[in-house]
Amino acid sequence: MSGGGLEVDEKAAIEHGLTAEEFADVCRAIGRKPNLAELGVISVMWSEHCSYKSSRAVLRDLPNDGPRVLQGPGENAGAVSIGDGLAAVFKIESHNHPSYIEPYQGAATGVGGIMRDVFTMGARPIANLNSLRFGSFDHERTRYLVSGVVAGVGGYGNCVGVPTVGGEIYFDRGYNENILVNAFTLGIVQADRIFRAEASGVGNPVLYVGSKTGRDGIHGASMASTEFDDETEEKRPTVQVGDPFTEKLLIEACLELMEKDAIVAIQDMGAAGLTSSSVEMADRGGVGIRIDLDKVPKREEGMTPYEILLSESQERMLIVARAGAEQQVRDIFDKWDLDAAVIGEVTDDGFLRVLSGGEEVVALPVGPLANGAPIYERPYAQPRKQAELQRLSLQDIPPPGDYNRTLTRLLATPNIASREWVFSQYDQFVGGNTVVRPGSDAAVVRVKGTNKAIALSVDCNSRYCLLDPYVGAMTAVVESARNVVCAGAEPIGVSDCLNFGNPEKPEVMWQFREAVRGIRDACEALALPVVSGNVSLYNETEGRPIPPTPTIAMVGLIEDVRLHCTQWFRNEGDLVVLLGRTREELGGSEYLAALHGIVRGTPPWIDLGVEAAVQQVCLQAIREDLVRSAHDVAEGGLAVALAECCISGPEGRLGAEIELEASIRPDAWLFGESQSRILISLQSRNLTRLREVAAAKDTPLTVLGSVRGNRLRIGRLLDVEVSELHSVWSGALASLMAEDGVEAG
Amino acid sequence: MMRCGVVTFPGSLDDADTLYSLSEVLGVEAVPLWHKDRGLHGVDSIVLPGGFSYGDYLRSGALARFSPVMDSVVEFANSGGLVMGLCNGFQILCEAGLLPGALVRNQSLLFVCRAAHLRVERNDTAFTNSCSEGERLLLPIKHGEGCFVANADTLERIEGNGQVVVRYVDENGETTQAANPNGSLNNIAGIVNEAGNVFGMMPHAEHACDRALGMDDGAKFFRSIEAQLARGNAS
């Protein structure tokens, strides 16, 4: 049986982003040439975005199992047990290309999409995070993009009522024409009430719920899989607009419905909308599906089957209900003023069949659509200039003349300055669970009905990844783990968002493979499962790929929320202690980049055994209530970390007197970014016990000084008033953003 | 015991948090009210919570005021019942004409979320009797349209009548420009109606009840209502 409409040829297939060989595969798999609507369906299902054809073979290496894992990769989101019969459901996802084209709506719909992935599983979203990358401030579009993206992230999350509690934002020339917007959502669900997107039960009705379908984002999924070029302008009308109000209603209606026994399977209509949601649900359940496009609620007149199938209108869900439960579904959606329409049913022939005007316009076997795309083992090769990039001779770098000024300049760089300009645009309170708001190493949200809390952090230093993608990716994992440990949490699960350039280039593929290897090794060393994630390839413009950016979202568990910890000093007289060892490592540092204009060298080395030990010591110390603050030492090194301990607290600022302990170059001691270090403050009476805990894990511990006065003094090198540190640090991003005061639309 | 109704409009967001703070933290009876309700289930006070009712489309608060339950709320207010609107609830009360003035887009054009210092201008109201006069409170704010405006006559009247209950101040209790998060006239954060039984403010009292979450000055507003009711509010 053939779908209606004229057959297409190879040329049309190539215009849809398939290769000639892939088109031949398609024809072989379905035994004929497809018509145009079918080609649309196939091309999105076989796009990089939906099929993971370049990355799948590599991703197999990531560990995704463990005693807490309830759902690994393959569903809408991953799930790990947090005890008490509850599960944390979470995922991170990219919305890079749409955000470059229309920053507000691109970012907003990215947030909307990831929240749907989470509540689709039955979980109520309780926290959002975001990871952002922009070009440098001297690029003409940067401010426009930053203000649009941040407003869009906030605009959507704020209006839906999910707090945005953390994230990261970095600026680097490498993202000038290709920004990154990665959004993360975490939700909580009863472990035995997790919903999946696996259609079953021949004859069960398929329902469409949510917003009406318009001509939004047609070709979005295939667009997300191609590089930008001069035609980008022409792809503009495809921009989707989000409606967070409808999303809020959708969340409440779906969660209410899930309490009933009415749903067999549920999936949101994300990229490639109706097509991918119906194909993926049918494929997971090993069944067929038939839908009638005449019954799809539409916003515009005269839409073709092709357009309806590929529309990426937002705030829509597809539900397979139990036969007979249609009315129950309709009643609940009615209560929330939402449309629900029966548009088809589950069938037994393993085909996606689409009717329009009484005619069958698509008849394609589900299996080949979902899994038929070729899996490529793409060639890879280390970039020729990699070794050159890693060469760094420290002798040629003069030490700073004025350390005070070096520190204040570092604190004012866009990558280190306070992020308050960003997160003050996000509702951090709604939901009533936020224990630690943005501004500490990790956010902490409590889990109602328990004593527990979740700590969250997203991290990636893409400069390290550029210099050495293996070490850089490892660092992203261990740093995000260290961040949640500093909050007093045990890391229990990872979601990753792998942002890279064009995988058809061997150098990019090498970066990708190295990064995945780094994530694997770090996760294995810390016994962490990767339960969900997302791959975003083809992030390049006119042939220039972005720096490799494997963003890691870390979820940690705090058993007793009262024993959580924050990064800032809290009491005059407390001792300041460093866990871990400082080496002469300046490669890839913010200090070299911002003050010397040097981006080269090897990133700080990581010994995974040492890292694990440092984290265990810190976690145990917090759990034994020995410490008053714990702060990860990251960009800017020890001096910046100390300054942050002094100035980042919400209630007043405290100074510190620190002894210089440098057996290495003083600038390396102060500004180098050696890994596996944590700054702790504690009452002196707890020092003996902390020493024992550290000694038991062979972890170096150095008493650096104490919290004292209103100046930060480090040996005889550095002596600045904390109020001055605070003012340069807290105002820098806002004044960079205000420089021309532009806000579009 | 106080029986406080909390209205849920489509797009209300802080409704659940308000219910939680009232019942789980402050231990008073909280009654959910649905926007399609035609009655008030015998409550003795009402909170219109924060959020983005109807997406805040058109103007914040403009569409919610036509919800069926608002007829009962207006009637309740007109007969002296205690009504408190927080953030979006404040906007709705202004749109419904229960409070003077209006709330428009923040002067910065940016949404703002942070802790804000407030100064209690009057402690002889049904909503602030548990505070001392001039007391400084710390409450969260989170809004994109919290700039209080009114025409000159109205502003003069509000100030003349002492209807301004809380203002944004700095750490030293001064009504500085820098302490004003949204450009509100005279740093106004919250006002009462002339009769003193309807109160609206942008800061979120419901998110400042539980010490475990950092701030707890918001509890004072609910405690004040409770005290007022115990004294036998006119309603």
Add this chain to the structure above:
Amino acid sequence: MQAKVYVTPKAGVLDPAGKATQKALHSLGFEEVRDVRLGRYITMEVEGDPTEVTARLDDMCRQLLANGVIEDYRFEVGETGVE
């Protein structure tokens, strides 16, 4: 019929968004602008004959489309499809 509704901040009422927009225009180099005011422009199709439609629109504006406390409104009604 097609209706166009213009809603503008009342004279004398603070218009922070207009002020901010003016500032942004100045910093972009458009220093020749002043008195920037931000309002709303609402278009719709309305069924009915012209006089009836006019009365109805006035109702819509008073009840919903404009906030009389701070905003003025006016509207135009024309044939559909005519700019």
Add this chain to the structure above:
Amino acid sequence: MQAKVYVTPKAGVLDPAGKATQKALHSLGFEEVRDVRLGRYITMEVEGDPTEVTARLDDMCRQLLANGVIEDYRFEVGETGVE
């Protein structure tokens, strides 16, 4: 000179605010309306001669006042004080 700028959502682009406003109008009994679209209406005083002002306004719209990806704009320039 006085300038009036009209910014409207592009045809086919979702306008959630327009949708919600239409729904509210219907529930208020104004069932005769459809295709409600919400835009912005910006008025300002601009100094300069008419042709210059026209060119500058076009720049302002493209750079700041309208978002070309999802919005259309048009403007009128007239003598100050004329409605």
